[in-house]
Amino acid sequence: MTDHPTAQRAPAGSPTPDPTAGAIHGPTDVTGTGVGTSTAPVFTPSAVVASCVGFMLIGALQAFYGPAIPGLREEFGLSPSVAGLGLSAHFVGGVAGVLLFDRLYGRTGNRRILAASYLLMAVGSAGFAVAPNWPLALTAALLAGFGFGGIDYGLNQLFAVGFGHRSTAMLNVLNAHFGIGAILGPVLIAVVGAEHYPVVFLVFALANLPLLFCLRGVRDSPPRSPQPPGSPAPTGASTPADRALRSVLAVFVALYVLHVGIEAGVGGWEPTHLETVGHGAGVAATATSVYWLMMTVGRFLVAPIALRFSAQTIITVSCAGMTGCLLLAAVPDLAPFAYAGVGLFIAPIFPTGLPWLHRAAPHARRAGAVVIAASMMGGVAAGPALGKVIEWSGVRAVPLLLAAVSAVCLAATLWLTRATRPKPAR
Incomplete structure (x- = not known):
């Protein structure tokens, strides 16, 4: 599955395609109205x-x-x-x-x-x-x-x-x-x-x-979000489409809050968990540094992959891999390596989800701000929330608790994939 289907041949008499397509440009007609927007680069x-x-x-x-x-x-x-x-x-x-x-x-x-x-x-x-x-x-x-x-x-x-x-x-x-x-x-x-x-x-x-x-x-006027063909303009009335859009936004917010909570939870509790299951303080500190390093490496690695595969596919694989690695982290001997895998798999979710969100909700201009703000709140709330749960479950349960949250992220991604799938033309 790819983000970019093969372009269809233009009919005879249609304008010649822009030879600069693929440059650092905003879309020339993102509203579907036929009224072109500025083709000036968004970034030099x-x-x-x-x-x-x-x-x-x-x-x-x-x-x-x-x-x-x-x-x-x-x-x-x-x-x-x-x-x-x-x-x-x-x-x-x-x-x-x-x-x-x-x-x-x-x-x-x-x-x-x-x-x-x-x-x-x-x-x-x-x-x-x-x-x-x-x-x-x-x-x-x-x-x-x-x-x-x-x-x-x-x-x-x-x-x-x-x-x-x-x-x-x-x-x-x-x-x-x-x-x-x-x-x-x-x-x-x-x-x-x-x-x-x-x-x-x-x-x-x-x-x-x-x-x-x-x-x-930086181009001073903001580019508009791309609008899928045939998507209706907002009417201000509450319609089934509006309610479906609100559901999509709510699940995106949940995905962002939960995955950032996992990110912060691993970063905050990995050293304690590793020491609890028998690893030395030096190993625990090094493994935590590797976890953050793998998050950075993962984002560089996924950049070329994102040119071939859809955001839905990347995030689904990321959530599945993250869940599997967190389950492996419950095995003491594998835990340091498993946490590194969590960093690698969680890395693409935040940046990869934003273009998907803009495509899924082109009229919800504030959607990006809501999920970014929600992600920050997820990072703030993760520590106290996870700490309370650990008080009765014990530190050894940290990876299993986070794996359960990761499984919810995977379920949310699968639901979003189905909910945002383009409707076939009649």
Whole structure:
């Protein structure tokens, strides 16, 4: 099954196909009305590179807060739980940033939205570095989170609709750079020392500024999502089609919340589980690092695969493989390797699902913002929720609990595949 059926021969007298098809262009007629939209590239090559650097930065920013906790505790005299509120403030700001910038998408130029996001990240990070007290530091983390959410939403949205049939591949490349940043962030804190975290945040703030000059390579008007042939325009009335669309969106949200919960659950509980079943602390730490590394590698590996196979097929295989690996992780000797497999299989789900969502719900403009915000909330809620379940089930049950959640993700994917399958023409 592929995303891209063989093109049919044009009838005699029809216009010659655009020889630039496949370039980094938005679609020329995505509404089905025959009214063409701008064929200007959504991204120039330099803007694509800058966007990948931007995703490395937001990956690093998210990863800074945890390793900086010892320095924060020493600087402000905090308990571990209070010091951990820095990351919570970041995520709250991220969700708010996604929802706020979604309101501006289409009303304000893409360049202005992205520029404001980079500036908010820079100002918030600098403020976090120099804050004289903890309440101001939390406010700065919230501000940086706003910018984080704007970049996360803005670039994911534009990549999802701006590359035609290559959007799935490009989204996987983009999000792989997030993983690179998330791997490098803790390394930077470790090199300079947690007590010198302000230096890292200040350098991060300055690193955002050159990206502002690359925004000239981003098309200012947003491309529209591709619309499947024959899909009806929204009428405002509640129809069976509207109710079906709401069901599809609800299941997409569930898929995103649950799979990000698995991602965060493995990252948070893998070391504890591995030590509980008999592996040393060094093995547990290394295996957890490999898990995050495999997530990054998996997104690069799936980019060429996404040019041949549909999003439905990729996500179905990913959920099935993730479930199988989590079941294998219940075997102590196989657990470190199985968790690496989980990282490999879970990697494509987030970026691959967005183009599928845009194709399935072309009129639901806010769908992308809802699932991205939901994914952030899934990451926040996963820790406490899984912790409560583990209190009565025990740490050894972690992979089995996550495998059950993964099985729900697989069921949701199969349902979405059936629900979004194009209706045959009569």
